[in-house]
Amino acid sequence: MKSMKAVRIHKYGGPDVLTYEDAPRPEPKEDELLIRVHAAGVNPADWQIRFGRRFVLEEPFSLILGFDVSGIVEAVGSSVADFKTGDAVYGMMPILQGGAYAEYVTSPATGVAHKPSCLDHIQAAAMPVVSLTAWQALFEAGELSAGQRVLIHAAAGGVGHIAVQLAKWKGAHVIGTASARNEDFLREIGCDEITDYTTTRFEDVVADVDMVLDSVVRDVSAATDAVAGETLQRSWGVLKKNGILVSICATPSSETAAAYGVRCKQILADPNGAQLAEIAKLVDAGHVKPTINTVLPLKQAAKAHELSQGGHTRGKIVLQVAE
Numbered sequence: 574m575k576s577m578k579a580v581r582i583h584k585y586g587g588p589d590v591l592t593y594e595d596a597p598r599p600e601p602k603e604d605e606l607l608i609r610v611h612a613a614g615v616n617p618a619d620w621q622i623r624f625g626r627r628f629v630l631e632e633p634f635s636l637i638l639g640f641d642v643s644g645i646v647e648a649v650g651s652s653v654a655d656f657k658t659g660d661a662v663y664g665m666m667p668i669l670q671g672g673a674y675a676e677y678v679t680s681p682a683t684g685v686a687h688k689p690s691c692l693d694h695i696q697a698a699a700m701p702v703v704s705l706t707a708w709q710a711l712f713e714a715g716e717l718s719a720g721q722r723v724l725i726h727a728a729a730g731g732v733g734h735i736a737v738q739l740a741k742w743k744g745a746h747v748i749g750t751a752s753a754r755n756e757d758f759l760r761e762i763g764c765d766e767i768t769d770y771t772t773t774r775f776e777d778v779v780a781d782v783d784m785v786l787d788s789v790v791r792d793v794s795a796a797t798d799a800v801a802g803e804t805l806q807r808s809w810g811v812l813k814k815n816g817i818l819v820s821i822c823a824t825p826s827s828e829t830a831a832a833y834g835v836r837c838k839q840i841l842a843d844p845n846g847a848q849l850a851e852i853a854k855l856v857d858a859g860h861v862k863p864t865i866n867t868v869l870p871l872k873q874a875a876k877a878h879e880l881s882q883g884g885h886t887r888g889k890i891v892l893q894v895a896e
């Protein structure tokens with residue numbers, strides 16, 4: 574069996590359990606692609622899993638983390654029609670699989686699309702999870718439409734900064750929360766109103782919104798993402814009657830929603846190559862662009878996790894796997 578370099582965990586724990594080592598190179602099944610990874614995006618789910626505080630993957634040990642990939646198709650399964658060897662692709666790995674912190678990864682072809690041509694692999698690897706999450710939260714769960722008002726929490730974060738641009742493209746009025754150091758950044762990417770959550774209670778200055786997107790990353794010490802955070806609890810009152818709160822971090826209470834005369838949903842992003850193809854068109858048309866906070870070599874995945882766990886990333890952290 575061929576081998577490759579990968580970052581694996583052999584037990585749950587802190588960043589020190591991430592081990593850069595040789596691992597077996599995966600083989601694509603008939604509906605899969607084998608991708609030579611150029612870059613892998615880092616998401617809070619990676620360190621939440623590493624801590625043992627998120628869904629348990631199919632093979633916990635040894636486990637290769639990583640859901641975001643950009644790279645080149647190395648081999649295609651026998652039933653794959655839409656891709657060929659040598660294609661530049663970006664995609665989201667299945668939730669119960671991961672595997673992108675490695676030189677090679679296999680993925681169902683349905684979770685992958687051709688890479689936006691105006692992005693390099695580092696930028697493209699920043700996109701899949703956060704853009705699919707934002708798309709599915711705003712447009713599927715929230716049915717956001719032109720002219721509506723949306724409050725996006727953690728607007729400068731990975732999900733938030735793409736959600737702001739997608740909502741703006743849709744024609745919504747976008748209100749974002751962040752600390753003051755991100756104010757200029759949020760204006761540049763299209764926020765119409767910004768609330769500095771460190772000095773102002775957003776519920777004192779924001780009202781009558783059609784949709785709230787709760788995307789505030791939980792503290793590392795939180796036992797699970799599923800505990801509704803303080804930001805979510807304070808968000809009910811800013812919604813219009815029949816407005817909707819969509820959380821990507823916690824399970825909102827339907828009883829509380831009913832008491833406020835509003836609706837709520839929780840979503841878990843799904844890999845979706847067709848949506849990534851739509852998003853690639855928006856990127857290439859200049860409507861959406863990822864911001865890269867930090868690029869680190871694959872070997873330094875532990876440092877990348879420490880940075881992400883700090884909870885104040887602007888845009889995305891990406892691991893460079895190949896030159």
Ligand SMILES: NC(=O)c1ccc[n+]([C@@H]2O[C@H](COP(=O)([O-])OP(=O)(O)OC[C@H]3O[C@@H](n4cnc5c(N)ncnc54)[C@H](OP(=O)(O)O)[C@@H]3O)[C@@H](O)[C@H]2O)c1
Nearest residue numbers: 617727729730731732751752790791821840841842885886
């Ligand atoms: N359900 C799903 O499918 C799904 C998908 C992706 C992500 N998620 C979850 O969504 C959360 C966010 O993910 P992410 O990748 O966007 O995280 P991230 O990039 O690490 O978020 C960092 C951002 O959060 C902001 N922030 C921190 N505390 C805040 C607060 N109280 N109010 C407003 N902004 C605050 C920071 O802004 P400042 O620096 O200005 O403080 C920073 O820009 C995570 O819990 C992740 O696990 C879920």
